[in-house]
Amino acid sequence: MVDPNLLIGLSMLTTGLVLGAIFALTAAGVTIVYGCIWLPNAASGQFFLLAPLVAWSLSTAMGWSPILAVAAVLIAGLPFAYLLERLLIRRFYDVPDRNIAYFVVTLGITQILSGVFSITWGQWSDQYNIPPLAEGVVFIGPFPLPANRLIALVGALALLGALFVGLRYHRFGRALRAVFQNREAAALRGVDVQRIYLGAFLLGTSVIFAGGLLYAMAYSFDLSVAWSMGITAFAIMIVGGPGSVLGALVVGMLFGFVQAAVSVFASPTAATLSYLLAMLVILLLRPSGLFAR
Amino acid sequence: MNEILLDARQVEKQFGGIRALASVDVQQAVGETLGMIGPNGSGKTTFVNVVSGHLSIDAGSISFAGAPISGRRPHAITRAGLTRTYQAVRVFSKLTVADNLRTTALAAGREEGVKDSHVRELIHWLELDRRLDAIAGMLTLFEQRRLELAMRLALRPKLVMLDEPVGGLSAVEITHMMKLLGELKTRYSLFVIEHTMRVIRELADRVVVLVSGQKIADGRPEEILRDERVVRNYLGSQGA
Amino acid sequence: MNRMRASKDMWLWISGAALVIGLALATAGNRFAAFIIGIVFLNVLWTAGMNLLYGYTGLVSMMTAGVAGIGAYGTVKLFLDYGWSFWFAVPVSAVGAAAVGVILGLPALRLRGFYFVLSSLVIQVALTLVFIYFPQFTNGDTGITQIPRPGLWLPGFGAVDLTGPGFEIILGLLALAGVAVVYMIIRSRMGAFIIAIREDDLLAEELGIDVTRYKVMVFFISSLLMAVGGAFYAVYTGFISPRSFDVLMSMNIWLMVAFGGRGTIAGPIIGSAILVPIPFLLQELYQIKDIFYGSLIILVTVAMPAGVYGTILKWWRVRRQKQNTAVAPVAIKRMPAE
Ligand SMILES: Nc1ncnc2c1ncn2[C@@H]1O[C@H](COP(=O)(O)OP(=O)(O)OP(=O)(O)O)[C@@H](O)[C@H]1O
Numbered sequence: 001m002v003d004p005n006l007l008i009g010l011s012m013l014t015t016g017l018v019l020g021a022i023f024a025l026t027a028a029g030v031t032i033v034y035g036c037i038w039l040p041n042a043a044s045g046q047f048f049l050l051a052p053l054v055a056w057s058l059s060t061a062m063g064w065s066p067i068l069a070v071a072a073v074l075i076a077g078l079p080f081a082y083l084l085e086r087l088l089i090r091r092f093y094d095v096p097d098r099n100i101a102y103f104v105v106t107l108g109i110t111q112i113l114s115g116v117f118s119i120t121w122g123q124w125s126d127q128y129n130i131p132p133l134a135e136g137v138v139f140i141g142p143f144p145l146p147a148n149r150l151i152a153l154v155g156a157l158a159l160l161g162a163l164f165v166g167l168r169y170h171r172f173g174r175a176l177r178a179v180f181q182n183r184e185a186a187a188l189r190g191v192d193v194q195r196i197y198l199g200a201f202l203l204g205t206s207v208i209f210a211g212g213l214l215y216a217m218a219y220s221f222d223l224s225v226a227w228s229m230g231i232t233a234f235a236i237m238i239v240g241g242p243g244s245v246l247g248a249l250v251v252g253m254l255f256g257f258v259q260a261a262v263s264v265f266a267s268p269t270a271a272t273l274s275y276l277l278a279m280l281v282i283l284l285l286r287p288s289g290l291f292a293r
Numbered sequence: 294m295n296e297i298l299l300d301a302r303q304v305e306k307q308f309g310g311i312r313a314l315a316s317v318d319v320q321q322a323v324g325e326t327l328g329m330i331g332p333n334g335s336g337k338t339t340f341v342n343v344v345s346g347h348l349s350i351d352a353g354s355i356s357f358a359g360a361p362i363s364g365r366r367p368h369a370i371t372r373a374g375l376t377r378t379y380q381a382v383r384v385f386s387k388l389t390v391a392d393n394l395r396t397t398a399l400a401a402g403r404e405e406g407v408k409d410s411h412v413r414e415l416i417h418w419l420e421l422d423r424r425l426d427a428i429a430g431m432l433t434l435f436e437q438r439r440l441e442l443a444m445r446l447a448l449r450p451k452l453v454m455l456d457e458p459v460g461g462l463s464a465v466e467i468t469h470m471m472k473l474l475g476e477l478k479t480r481y482s483l484f485v486i487e488h489t490m491r492v493i494r495e496l497a498d499r500v501v502v503l504v505s506g507q508k509i510a511d512g513r514p515e516e517i518l519r520d521e522r523v524v525r526n527y528l529g530s531q532g533a
Numbered sequence: 534m535n536r537m538r539a540s541k542d543m544w545l546w547i548s549g550a551a552l553v554i555g556l557a558l559a560t561a562g563n564r565f566a567a568f569i570i571g572i573v574f575l576n577v578l579w580t581a582g583m584n585l586l587y588g589y590t591g592l593v594s595m596m597t598a599g600v601a602g603i604g605a606y607g608t609v610k611l612f613l614d615y616g617w618s619f620w621f622a623v624p625v626s627a628v629g630a631a632a633v634g635v636i637l638g639l640p641a642l643r644l645r646g647f648y649f650v651l652s653s654l655v656i657q658v659a660l661t662l663v664f665i666y667f668p669q670f671t672n673g674d675t676g677i678t679q680i681p682r683p684g685l686w687l688p689g690f691g692a693v694d695l696t697g698p699g700f701e702i703i704l705g706l707l708a709l710a711g712v713a714v715v716y717m718i719i720r721s722r723m724g725a726f727i728i729a730i731r732e733d734d735l736l737a738e739e740l741g742i743d744v745t746r747y748k749v750m751v752f753f754i755s756s757l758l759m760a761v762g763g764a765f766y767a768v769y770t771g772f773i774s775p776r777s778f779d780v781l782m783s784m785n786i787w788l789m790v791a792f793g794g795r796g797t798i799a800g801p802i803i804g805s806a807i808l809v810p811i812p813f814l815l816q817e818l819y820q821i822k823d824i825f826y827g828s829l830i831i832l833v834t835v836a837m838p839a840g841v842y843g844t845i846l847k848w849w850r851v852r853r854q855k856q857n858t859a860v861a862p863v864a865i866k867r868m869p870a871e
């Protein structure tokens with residue numbers, strides 16, 4: 001017989017790993033957009049929820065296979081983000097204090113989306129489940145892990161890896177990092193800054209959608225995920241250092257394990273509260289974050 | 294020499310890897326007009342910024358009118374009698390000229406605002422009378438520079454630090470501004486950063502030269518402007 | 534000149550009071566309309582506080598609802614559990630709430646721009662969590678119901694009945710007082726300083742203005758107004774819960790100021806008068822309130838940053854400006870003596 005404490009401990013580890021990878025991915029999406037465009041997306045939590053809600057509708061109400069539903073949402077996310085950038089985001093590119101304007105505008109989007117959620121999906125169900133892609137439990141060494149969570153974990157890690165490599169070596173990634181570091185200098189070197197902004201917004205938003213979809217593949221979810229994830233992603237970005245993908249990765253993983261541990265011993269709200277406090281402490285003591293360049 | 298007004302000793306300031314000020318010593322006497330010249334990026338504006346309290350220094354000490362001022366907040370330094378202008382002219386650009394002056398007068402403890410006799414004289418002297426109702430940001434650059442000056446003088450400072458007061462002005466306006474500064478010099482201690490050598494030659498009693506954050510010369514303008522090292526490091530390249 | 538302005542102001546306030554009392558009495562027969570008027574008055578008070586903070590000082594604070602909540606819970610606690618007189622509980626808990634607000638907000642006030650906004654939002658969310666998870670003070674998510682209206686005894690009037698239009702009149706006069714406080718601050722030297730801080734805080738500091746001190750003062754005064762509003766909201770509606778004072782409320786108050794015209798005295802009043810009644814009038818569509826307000830936030834930010842009243846004012850100024858444009862002659866005059 002296995003020691004039950006050991007089992008709890010192991011499942012905590014795997015949960016932490018899955019949550020951490022998803023947190024890190026989502027926060028990376030938020031931090032790329034902020035670092036590049038200076039857009040602190042307060043609606044990231046709502047975006048994170050929107051994607052799996054649509055996928056849930058496609059797979060349960062319309063009977064699509066979950067793989068198809070997830071892929072369709074990811075693809076549909078691109079024109080959504082594109083329209084948002086054209087209609088709204090780009091209007092502020094020349095505003096001096098645009099991060100405040102953006103924050104207020106995205107708070108407005110948050111309010112709209114949460115209103116929409118509560119009169120639509122909120123009426124249809126309390127809990128949402130995307131049908132699992134795979135059944136059963138896989139053992140990685142001694143670690144038990146449901147197969148669909150393993151898929152989510154692998155997906156999140158793969159995307160994170162791709163982000164890292166892409167930002168470092170791809171032409172677009174390098175241009176994006178140049179804009180991160182110094183807008184004016186990048187513009188002088190002939191980088192089309194507005195195109196990079198558009199690309200960063202599409203990339204960051206898609207990454208957030210992907211994070212939400214991966215989360216929904218691993219766990220069932222409800223509407224409260226939006227605000228807790230919004231806070232978590234922001235806290236990770238601030239603590240890790242706005243614009244730092246490495247910071248998002250390290251702090252995201254850390255927060256994932258914290259969440260897993262706290263959820264065993266206390267309520268998840270305690271975890272959210274601890275992120276809030278961590279964010280506040282960093283804001284007050286070291287606003288540039290732990291991993292600032 | 295007169296009593297020392299500004300005394301900066303071994304001032305150090307680093308930005309990341311850049312050593313913007315490298316052990317800079319600057320002394321200015323009461324009543325003296327001190328010029329500061331040097332190539333772009335040599336640390337002139339940074340020097341004003343650390344003196345006025347907008348940036349902290351990494352090492353060294355700065356005292357003003359006999360009291361140490363390094364580490365004090367900018368508003369406290371202003372109240373001690375040190376004021377400065379900005380390389381890119383800085384006024385409340387969305388407020389009217391009158392409101393700019395009123396705010397400054399109130400900050401200086403003059404409850405009468407623009408009706409204060411000293412402020413009225415400044416308005417008159419700097420020919421802002423007809424522009425009082427205009428939005429400051431809509432004025433010409435020269436008018437904005439005059440407004441900026443009026444605001445600083447309304448504070449009744451002991452030392453006025455001017456960061457490129459004629460930068461961007463036309464030849465006619467430069468002549469006009471130099472006349473104003475010439476009159477100013479008779480009553481205030483001035484610290485002037487300029488690239489236009491004419492201003493330095495005609496106004497400064499003494500000149501300090503900064504190159505890459507280091508003071509390479511300090512003396513009377515007619516000597517400095519002929520100094521071989523200064524010419525090689527700065528004036529030569531500038532063709533002035 | 535000053536006396537003329539003072540007497541003009543006096544007439545303005547007297548007609549304001551007459552309007553407020555008139556509105557309350559006119560709707561006395563219709564409890565629904567009267568309630569809407571009462572809530573508008575409360576929002577006028579709240580927006581006055583937000584206007585001082587955001588409109589005049591340029592601080593976008595998202596923790597205003599939390600401060601109102603502290604004022605509300607504090608008052609209700611003292612009033613119901615400790616048996617204090619409501620009229621004594623309000624000032625005590627308002628000062629307490631404002632003090633807590635300043636203590637929480639003080640470190641954030643040192644931050645500039647977006648970081649201040651974010652910190653205030655974080656504090657707001659934390660306060661909401663505190664309201665939910667400390668049920669011994671707040672009764673948690675269920676909220677506190679059936680809060681009775683206080684009685685009032687006025688010398689010369691005896692006991693005043695506050696169940697009818699009496700309470701709307703009090704709310705209206707309170708709102709008027711809040712607006713008057715902001716008006717007087719703006720007319721004073723403090724007003725000139727905080728506008729300077731809004732326009733360019735570094736330049737304000739350079740001119741010798743103690744920026745942090747004035748920010749703290751503004752924060753305190755606006756918190757007082759928020760907290761008083763919260764306390765009266767509690768006894769007026771008879772019900773408070775953590776949801777009454779969540780971040781959405783902060784955003785809605787911000788919206789009313791921005792929509793009406795930030796940094797003007799009339800703007801926030803217009804904003805409250807237009808935006809507060811709409812969700813009530815939507816009736817069964819009450820659900821779409823959030824969608825409506827959220828869309829307006831975006832619309833105002835994108836299309837009308839000066840707000841309704843600000844846009845009108847601008848248009849009027851441009852018209853007037855065209856009539857007097859003069860150019861200064863160039864002639865050198867004597868420099869003034871020191
Ligand atoms: N706030 C800052 N952060 C980082 N680097 C700075 C900052 N301010 C100045 N520097 C750097 O310090 C150096 C000195 O700059 P400074 O503005 O003092 O030069 P300057 O002599 O005034 O030049 P100019 O004649 O062009 O005005 C430059 O290399 C500049 O890039």
Ligand SMILES: [Mg+2]
Binds near residue numbers: 337338339380
């Ligand atoms: Mg300079």
